[in-house]
Amino acid sequence: MNRIMHCAVSGLFAAFAVTSFAQSDAPNDAQIAGIVVAANTVDINAGNLAEKVSKNNEIKKFAKQMVTDHTGVNKQATALVKKLKVTPEESDISKSLKSDGEATIGKLKTLKGKEFDKAYIDNEVSYHQSVIDALDKTLIPNAKNAELKDTLVKVRPAFVAHLDHAKQIQASMK
Numbered sequence: 001m002n003r004i005m006h007c008a009v010s011g012l013f014a015a016f017a018v019t020s021f022a023q024s025d026a027p028n029d030a031q032i033a034g035i036v037v038a039a040n041t042v043d044i045n046a047g048n049l050a051e052k053v054s055k056n057n058e059i060k061k062f063a064k065q066m067v068t069d070h071t072g073v074n075k076q077a078t079a080l081v082k083k084l085k086v087t088p089e090e091s092d093i094s095k096s097l098k099s100d101g102e103a104t105i106g107k108l109k110t111l112k113g114k115e116f117d118k119a120y121i122d123n124e125v126s127y128h129q130s131v132i133d134a135l136d137k138t139l140i141p142n143a144k145n146a147e148l149k150d151t152l153v154k155v156r157p158a159f160v161a162h163l164d165h166a167k168q169i170q171a172s173m174k
Contacts, residue, residue, distance in 0.1 A: 030089035038094040040070040042101030128163035
């Protein structure tokens with residue numbers, strides 16, 4: 001499985017939206033697919049903004065990696081759901097991700113320089129930890145299709161790698 005596929009559900013940007021997984025009804029496979037697409041799109045948008053706004057080379061490099069990974073992931077996710085004959089379905093979670101992602105982008109757009117960099121990377125750290133928690137507590141346990149569940153299990157290490165990378169950048173900014 002290639003590196004992009006290992007990020008197949010990456011991109012859940014707003015930590016409070018991800019924690020809502022545990023509070024809402026369990027998503028079905030079609031809703032999980034919708035969450036994947038929404039989450040990737042949110043992180044692509046944030047990465048694009050960080051690439052444009054940040055002057056910090058590490059932030060720009062990280063943001064570019066997020067855009068590259070998640071653009072490819074959306075293509076891979078689309079292929080997987082077609083293969084599985086699952087149509088991504090909107091849910092309260094995917095709607096919340098979109099709304100919260102837009103709010104986060106709006107907030108980030110008001111910041112500049114080191115203030116922007118800190119807010120962006122702090123959010124990336126908290127969101128990646130939340131994604132790992134959501135995978136473990138909600139997405140993996142609720143995926144009914146074996147191939148979808150297997151993909152979710154296989155992508156978990158990518159979240160850990162993204163979290164570690166974001167934490168390294170965060171530590172270097174102190």
